[in-house]
Amino acid sequence: MFKRICILLTIFCLWFNFYHKDNIVQRVPTKTYRYTIPDLVANESIENFVRDSLGQTPPLKAPFIKIKFAPLHPRIGGLTTEVEEGVYFIQINSIYPLLSARRILFHELVHVLQFERGWLKEYPAGIVYWQGQLYTWALPWNQRPWEMQAEEYTAKLFKN
Numbered sequence: 530m531f532k533r534i535c536i537l538l539t540i541f542c543l544w545f546n547f548y549h550k551d552n553i554v555q556r557v558p559t560k561t562y563r564y565t566i567p568d569l570v571a572n573e574s575i576e577n578f579v580r581d582s583l584g585q586t587p588p589l590k591a592p593f594i595k596i597k598f599a600p601l602h603p604r605i606g607g608l609t610t611e612v613e614e615g616v617y618f619i620q621i622n623s624i625y626p627l628l629s630a631r632r633i634l635f636h637e638l639v640h641v642l643q644f645e646r647g648w649l650k651e652y653p654a655g656i657v658y659w660q661g662q663l664y665t666w667a668l669p670w671n672q673r674p675w676e677m678q679a680e681e682y683t684a685k686l687f688k689n
């Protein structure tokens with residue numbers, strides 16, 4: 530009797546182990562990229578933009594930007610948050626290949642420029658200020674003037 534229980538328990542453990550492993554494998558995307566944040570920023574046009582457009586001559590302070598990979602919605606490539614004045618947090622979705630992720634980062638850096646210049650401001654209750662006018666986040670992405678400008682700058686200045 531004891532032997533049978535042991536055998537059954539072993540079978541259950543083996544099954545559970547395989548089943549469990551299988552479950553984990555299913556949740557990992559089939560294609561994963563192994564690039565790092567330094568790989569992401571290793572691009573001349575990004576370096577130039579950070580130095581020439583976001584850099585400041587003392588005593589003015591250059592913005593502090595922290596970039597991290599984040600599990601964003603698959604359709605969202607990046608997200609820029611102004612944590613406080615002059616401090617920014619950029620989240621990058623690493624499900625995209627390196628070259629696409631670099632372009633996404635450039636686009637997000639344009640948002641940093643927009644915040645730094647005071648063109649773009651986030652107000653409570655979903656209100657967005659853009660160059661003298663108020664909008665809400667309800668405005669579709671492709672109609673948001675700050676997104677249009679970010680894309681325009683990226684198309685013009687970003688080189689892979």
Ligand SMILES: [Zn+2]
Binds near residue numbers: 636637640676679
């Ligand atoms: Zn954007």
